[in-house]
Amino acid sequence: MQYSKHFISFINNRLLQHILFWGFFIFLETLHIYDNTTELNLFSVLLLVISKFSAAVVLIYLNLLIFIPYLLEKNKTLFYIITIASSYFIVVYSVYGLHLLFSLERFTFIEDHIERPRLLAVLFGLTFLLTILSSLIHFAKRWVKLKDVELDFKEEQRQRLEAELKTLKAQINPHFLFNSLNNIYSLSLDKSDLAPEMILKLSDLMSYIIYDAREEFVPLKKELEFIENHIDLERIRVSNRVDTNYESDESLWKYNIAPLLLTPFIENAFKYVSARKDEKAFINIKLSENQDELHFFIENSAEEELATFEHNNHGIGIENVKKRLKLIYPDKHKLDIEHNDKKFTINLKIKI
Known part of the structure; x- marks a missing residue:
C-alpha cells in the first residue's frame, strides 16, 4: 500500500x-x-x-x-x-x-x-x-x-442540506411526542378508559417515527397509514366535539414521500379545533393524486385570533414544513395557506 x-x-x-x-x-x-x-x-x-x-x-x-x-x-x-x-x-x-x-x-x-x-x-x-x-x-x-x-461544492452542499434536514426532522419527533403525551395526560386526569387505547396507538406511531421515518423517503402507503393512526389518536382525544372527515386515494400508494412532512398540518388543525368553545368545530382532510402530483387539502374551523397564527408558538410546525419543502422539493411544490374568522385552509401540491 x-x-x-x-x-x-x-x-x-x-x-x-x-x-x-x-x-x-x-x-x-x-x-x-x-x-x-x-x-x-x-x-x-x-x-x-x-x-x-x-x-x-x-x-x-x-x-x-x-x-x-x-x-x-x-x-x-x-x-x-x-x-x-x-x-x-x-x-x-x-x-x-x-x-x-x-x-x-x-x-x-x-x-x-x-x-x-x-x-x-x-x-x-x-x-x-x-x-x-x-x-x-x-x-x-x-x-x-x-x-x-x-x-x-455539490457534496458539501448535499451534506449541509442533509444536516439541516436531519435537524428539522428531529424537531418533529419531540414535538409530536409532547402533544401526544399531553393528550394522554389529560385523559388520565379524567380517568378515561380511552387512555390505554391511546397509549397503544402512540406506540405504533412512535415505532414508525423511530424506524421508518429515519429514511430520506418512505413509501407513501406507510405515511398514509401513519396519518390515519394519527387522526384516530386525535379522534379519541376530541371525542364527539369535532366533526372529522378523512379521505385518501389508493393511487398514491405507488409513490414515495419525505416522512412526517404532512404531520404538522394535522397537528395544528386538531390543536385549534380542540381550543374552540362552540360545538361546530370541524376538520376535513383529503389526499389525492393527479398526474404524478400529490394534492393535500386540509381545512379546519377557526376563530379570529388565527390571524396571528404564524406569529405564535403554534406556527413552528408549519414553518418547519416550509423549510423542508424548500430543501427536498425545490420548484416541485406549491403551498397555499388561507385563513379568516371562519376557517383555516391549507392546499399543498407536490410533484412526486
Whole structure:
C-alpha cells in the first residue's frame, strides 16, 4: 500500500512529468532524423535535435505561461490565434536559418526535390502539433479541476442540506411526542378508559417515527397509514366535539414521500379545533393524486385570533414544513395557506 502511494506521488510530480515528456520528444526526434538522413554526422544530428527541442520548448511554454492565460482565457481568441501563429513562424524560421548556416546534411526528401516550405512542415510539424496539444491538455486539466471543484461544492452542499434536514426532522419527533403525551395526560386526569387505547396507538406511531421515518423517503402507503393512526389518536382525544372527515386515494400508494412532512398540518388543525368553545368545530382532510402530483387539502374551523397564527408558538410546525419543502422539493411544490374568522385552509401540491 505504501509503495502504491509513493508510485502515485512519483507520477503526480509535475517536474517529473515535464522531464519524461521532453525525454520522449528528444527520443522520437532522434529516431526520425536517423530514419530520414543519407549521411549521418553526429554534430549535425545533435544540432538538429537541439534546435527542434529549443523551438518546441519556446513555443509550448510561451503558449502555456503567456498566450493561454493572458489571451485565450480572457476571450481574446483572434489575438491568440494571430500571436501563436506568428510566434510559430518566427521561431521555426529562426531555427531553419540556423540549419542553413551550419550546412547540415541533406535529407532524403530534399534529394527527392521536396520543396522547402514542406521541408519546414516535416521538420517542425511535431512542434506545431505539440503546441496545439499543450493547449488541449491545459483546458482538459482545467475542465477536470472545475469538475472536481463542482463535485466538492455539490457534496458539501448535499451534506449541509442533509444536516439541516436531519435537524428539522428531529424537531418533529419531540414535538409530536409532547402533544401526544399531553393528550394522554389529560385523559388520565379524567380517568378515561380511552387512555390505554391511546397509549397503544402512540406506540405504533412512535415505532414508525423511530424506524421508518429515519429514511430520506418512505413509501407513501406507510405515511398514509401513519396519518390515519394519527387522526384516530386525535379522534379519541376530541371525542364527539369535532366533526372529522378523512379521505385518501389508493393511487398514491405507488409513490414515495419525505416522512412526517404532512404531520404538522394535522397537528395544528386538531390543536385549534380542540381550543374552540362552540360545538361546530370541524376538520376535513383529503389526499389525492393527479398526474404524478400529490394534492393535500386540509381545512379546519377557526376563530379570529388565527390571524396571528404564524406569529405564535403554534406556527413552528408549519414553518418547519416550509423549510423542508424548500430543501427536498425545490420548484416541485406549491403551498397555499388561507385563513379568516371562519376557517383555516391549507392546499399543498407536490410533484412526486
